[in-house]
Each structure stands twice: as C-alpha cells, then as structure tokens.
Amino acid sequence: KEVGKGTGLGLSMVYGIIKQTGGFIFCDSEVGKGTVFRIFLPRHIAEVKKQAEPGAAPAAVAAAPAKPADTAKDLSGSATVLLVEDEDAVRMGGVRALMSRGYTVHEASSGVEALEVFEALGGKVDIVVSDVVMPEMDGPTLLGELRKRQPDIKFVFVSGYAEDAFAKNLPADAHFGFLPKPFSLKQLATIVKDVLES
Numbered sequence: 001k002e003v004g005k006g007t008g009l010g011l012s013m014v015y016g017i018i019k020q021t022g023g024f025i026f027c028d029s030e031v032g033k034g035t036v037f038r039i040f041l042p043r044h045i046a047e048v049k050k051q052a053e054p055g056a057a058p059a060a061v062a063a064a065p066a067k068p069a070d071t072a073k074d075l076s077g078s079a080t081v082l083l084v085e086d087e088d089a090v091r092m093g094g095v096r097a098l099m100s101r102g103y104t105v106h107e108a109s110s111g112v113e114a115l116e117v118f119e120a121l122g123g124k125v126d127i128v129v130s131d132v133v134m135p136e137m138d139g140p141t142l143l144g145e146l147r148k149r150q151p152d153i154k155f156v157f158v159s160g161y162a163e164d165a166f167a168k169n170l171p172a173d174a175h176f177g178f179l180p181k182p183f184s185l186k187q188l189a190t191i192v193k194d195v196l197e198s
Contacts, residue, residue, distance in 0.1 A: 010087075012160060014039075016182030075189040076101045079126035079196055083107045084114040084142065085158070086134045094129065097185035098192065111137025115145055123150050127196055129179075129188070132159035143174060154195050158183070 014037075018025050023041040081103045085091035088109070095105045106121065108114035111134055118125055128146060132139040143155050156177035177195035179187060 013090075013182030017184070020184065073190070073193070075186070075193050077103050077193060077196060079192075080104045080106070080121070080124060081192065082114060082117060082121075082125045082128045082130075084109075084111065084128065084130035084134070084139070086110060086131060090131075093185060094188055097188055101189050103192070110134050111139065111142035111145075114142055118146060118149070125150075125153065127154040127156065127192060129156045129158060129192060132157050132161060143176065147174075154198075156191055156195050158188075 015025060018039060018041065021041055023039060025040075026038045027035065028038075029035040081098055083091060083094050083098070083105055084107075085094065086109050091107055091109065095107055098105045106117050106125070108117050111130070114128070114130065115137075118128075128142070130139040130142055137145075139157050139159070143157075146153050146155070154177075155175075156179055158179045158181060160181040177191050177198075179191045
C-alpha cells in the first residue's frame with residue numbers, strides 16, 4: 001500500500017483492545033449511507049481499601065496478615081529506541097508510551113528513513129522496533145541492513161502476521177523479538193525491556 005494508506009490492521013487492533021478489556025463491538029453498515037461502530041467497554045470500579053474503624057484496637061490491625069506487595073515489572077528504561085512504523089497513529093502512540101517510561105525515542109515511517117536516522121545518530125541506537133510490512137523497504141530487509149552496520153543491534157518486529165510467515169525469509173541466526181498486532185502499549189514497553197535485557 002501507499003505511504004499513509006495503512007495495512008488494514010486498524011480495525012483488528014480496535015477489536016483486540018476491546019476484547020482484552022472485556023468489551024463488545026457492534027457494526028451496522030449500509031451501502032451508500034456509511035458504517036456505524038458501537039463500542040461497549042466495562043466500567044472501571046476502583047477497589048477501596050478498608051481502613052481500621054476509629055474504635056478498633058491497634059493490635060488487631062497489626063495482627064492481620066500482610067499481603068505481599070504487587071510486584072509489577074519495572075518497564076522504565078534509558079535506552080535509545082528507533083521506532084519504525086508507517087502508520088502515523090501507531091507510531092505516535094508507541095513513541096509516547098516509550099518516552100513516558102524514560103526511553104529516548106527516534107522515529108521513522110519507513111525502512112529507508114530508518115537507515116537515514118540510524119546514520120544521522122552515528123549508530124547510537126540500542127534497539128529497533130519495526131513493523132514488518134512497509135513501503136520502500138520492509139522490516140526484514142531493514143534488519144539485514146542494520147546488522148551489516150551493527151551486528152549486535154537488538155531488534156523487535158511488530159506485525160499482524162504470524163512470526164513464522166516472515167521469519168523464514170531471514171537467516172537462521174537472526175535473533176529478534178516479536179510483538180503481534182494488535183498490542184497494548186504496556187506490551188510494547190514489556191517486549192522492549194525484555195529484548196534489551198536478553
């Protein structure tokens with residue numbers, strides 16, 4: 001497809017997000033009139049922590065078993081990320097998600113532009129997160145070009161296609177992370193952190 005025309009994955013991403021949150025989507029379409037999507041998401045109900053009643057004995061409160069702290073993985077980082085995605089909305093969301101976690105993010109809308117950004121940065125990129133299907137130069141070709149310049153660069157492919165659909169076109173020793181579309185911004189931050197630590 002042409003630049004900016006997308007890959008047809010927008011609705012599948014919306015559907016995935018709705019299903020992940022336990023919601024529903026309904027579609028009504030009429031030729032010549034248009035399409036209406038109705039989306040229903042569950043309401044978030046915040047948990048209220050019980051506090052000790054004013055007259056309760058302090059010993060009773062202290063004797064209650066302590067719950068283990070929620071050990072959520074730290075998804076912050078300080079690495080330099082090159083994010084390559086031809087769909088503006090997806091790219092901008094990814095940039096914001098990673099920058100909010102402390103990463104330095106440079107962006108490109110194609111493989112050719114990614115090579116230009118990489119060269120302009122003097123190769124000072126820790127990890128590349130790239131879509132697979134893009135105009136001008138696809139993700140696997142970009143991986144090959146970048147590994148010629150920096151053999152140990154960390155790489156994550158993002159795709160709506162199965163991993164093995166494009167992995168067969170890569171050398172057997174081509175190590176990379178994989179994030180299937182649709183994905184949440186938390187999943188993006190998680191795969192970046194995991195690949196950087198591997």
